Amino acid sequence: MDTIMADLELTDDVPPAADDGVWLACIECGETFAPFDEVRYTCDHCEGLLEVRYADLPTFDEFEGEGSGVWRYHAALPFDVGVTLPEGDTPLHEVPRIEESAGVDSLRVKHEGMNPTGSFKDRGMTVGVRVAQEVGVDRLACASTGNTSAALAAYGARAGLETLVLLPAGKVAAGKIAQAALHQARILEVDGNFDQCLDRVQDLAGRGEAYLLNSLNPFRLEGQKTIGLEIMEEHYADYGEYPDRIVLPVGNAGNTAALYKCFRELVKSGAITEDQVPKLTGAQAEGAAPMVEAIHEGLEETNRWEDVETRATAIRIGNPVNAPKALPGIRETGGTAVAVSDEEITEAQRELAGEGVGVEPASAASIAGLHKLREAGVVEDDESVVCLTTGHMLKDPDAAAAAGADPEPVPNDTDDILAHIDDGSSVRRGASKAAKSLALVAGGLGVAYLLRKLRSKD
Ligand SMILES: *Cc1c(COP(=O)(O)O)cnc(C)c1O
Ligand SMILES: [Zn+2]
Numbered sequence: 001m002d003t004i005m006a007d008l009e010l011t012d013d014v015p016p017a018a019d020d021g022v023w024l025a026c027i028e029c030g031e032t033f034a035p036f037d038e039v040r041y042t043c044d045h046c047e048g049l050l051e052v053r054y055a056d057l058p059t060f061d062e063f064e065g066e067g068s069g070v071w072r073y074h075a076a077l078p079f080d081v082g083v084t085l086p087e088g089d090t091p092l093h094e095v096p097r098i099e100e101s102a103g104v105d106s107l108r109v110k111h112e113g114m115n116p117t118g119s120f121k122d123r124g125m126t127v128g129v130r131v132a133q134e135v136g137v138d139r140l141a142c143a144s145t146g147n148t149s150a151a152l153a154a155y156g157a158r159a160g161l162e163t164l165v166l167l168p169a170g171k172v173a174a175g176k177i178a179q180a181a182l183h184q185a186r187i188l189e190v191d192g193n194f195d196q197c198l199d200r201v202q203d204l205a206g207r208g209e210a211y212l213l214n215s216l217n218p219f220r221l222e223g224q225k226t227i228g229l230e231i232m233e234e235h236y237a238d239y240g241e242y243p244d245r246i247v248l249p250v251g252n253a254g255n256t257a258a259l260y261k262c263f264r265e266l267v268k269s270g271a272i273t274e275d276q277v278p279k280l281t282g283a284q285a286e287g288a289a290p291m292v293e294a295i296h297e298g299l300e301e302t303n304r305w306e307d308v309e310t311r312a313t314a315i316r317i318g319n320p321v322n323a324p325k326a327l328p329g330i331r332e333t334g335g336t337a338v339a340v341s342d343e344e345i346t347e348a349q350r351e352l353a354g355e356g357v358g359v360e361p362a363s364a365a366s367i368a369g370l371h372k373l374r375e376a377g378v379v380e381d382d383e384s385v386v387c388l389t390t391g392h393m394l395k396d397p398d399a400a401a402a403a404g405a406d407p408e409p410v411p412n413d414t415d416d417i418l419a420h421i422d423d424g425s426s427v428r429r430g431a432s433k434a435a436k437s438l439a440l441v442a443g444g445l446g447v448a449y450l451l452r453k454l455r456s457k458d
Helices: 071-074 096-102 121-135 145-157 174-182 194-206 218-239 254-269 288-296 323-332 341-352 361-375 397-403 415-420 428-445 447-454
Strands: 023-024 050-054 092-094 104-112 141-145 162-168 186-190 243-247 277-286 337-340 383-390
Touching: 050 397, 071 121, 092 218, 092 415, 096 361, 104 218, 121 145, 121 218, 141 145, 141 194, 141 288, 145 162, 145 174, 162 174, 162 194, 162 397, 174 186, 174 397, 186 194, 186 397, 218 254, 218 383, 243 254, 243 361, 254 277, 254 323, 277 288, 277 323, 277 361, 288 323, 288 337, 337 341, 337 361, 341 361, 341 397
Parallel strands: 104 383, 141 162, 162 186, 243 277, 243 383, 277 337
Antiparallel strands: 023 050, 092 104
16 A cells, blocks of 8 residues: 555654644645644645644554544544534444345445434534634534535534535435524525535635635544544454455545545554555445546546536535545555446435435445446455445435335225235335335434425425
């Protein structure tokens, strides 16, 4: 794993800018900056992406006895504790039927939908909002396909800070808008796509009007790298070895960048060897696949896709801002990237639901991608694989309801109901499963109800 980009290499030199062993480094020109003295998202000199660096990197031993969740890993983070709800410690599900149908040695699903607001974005926000307190801002902002806004709204509320979220009008799943609204963010619906929302919020942040908490903010990725730490620890405890491959949905490629950073730091600290680093494998929707294009065509950077479309709204992104960190991550770990259709995504969403794991469409891209790469022979049958599912099923109740079968009306009579059931085919079995998931949607979080209330306002 020799890095093609020298500045993704972690060095032993602690620059004068370091504060308590923490500093920021530009991944393009190597310039270093103090971490908290000024608000800064990119390099002052070349506008390159910044990365958080540490004088001391922990091995797994240093996490022992430190509780659970993101802050278990404080030895690998810039603070001992953050604004917490708390987050992390998500399940690493066994999925025997999908393991069988994919035909791999072992398959586990790391379900990040089990975080407090229902997506992995919480891991980034617990650190990012803590940094916002440190630098002393009073207004937080993000552009979002939905989950970032839900997480920022909740963590901003927790910290008592004003929160602004910019969303692409008509392209955000119902559960996510409901969350942002109820957690008291101001929701600005922009007549544009996600990438344009991000352009706008970067302008606002650049003018000093708000503290930017998109994944361009390097501190968010610090929290998200704990996904990798949890996977490595638990996989090792269960199998006595680390996974060969991690497959994850890719939008802005923040998580891909965060996992790569996790592995670089583990190698640097001596916790793992280079050949124990899992192959980072990205999955995108066919209608929004600039990372897949860049990997397959060997591009130095991604092309910006102006028109993106997919049912998986969380990854409906044409200009992945973290590509300069994530492309080397995929390449240097021996991974790859794969594009899947909306139909394949929905099928994988059903397959996961059939194992009791409820995910939103974007999340299912990892399972759909695994199937595709197995069929192509890229992933081999002796591999141990972890697929990341990024968000909870109830985030997008409309997609969940559409993916399941319709409820079956029956008379209010036990004999008629029994006759109806006995009439049953496999279609009916599917239907009753769907009815259950609909009941979940309506009852679980009250998301559908909230949505109706929201819609009736305009
Ligand atoms: C944000 C998000 C993604 C994309 O993650 P990146 O780090 O931007 O690549 C994927 N799935 C869900 C559910 C998300 O909320
Ligand atoms: Zn620079």
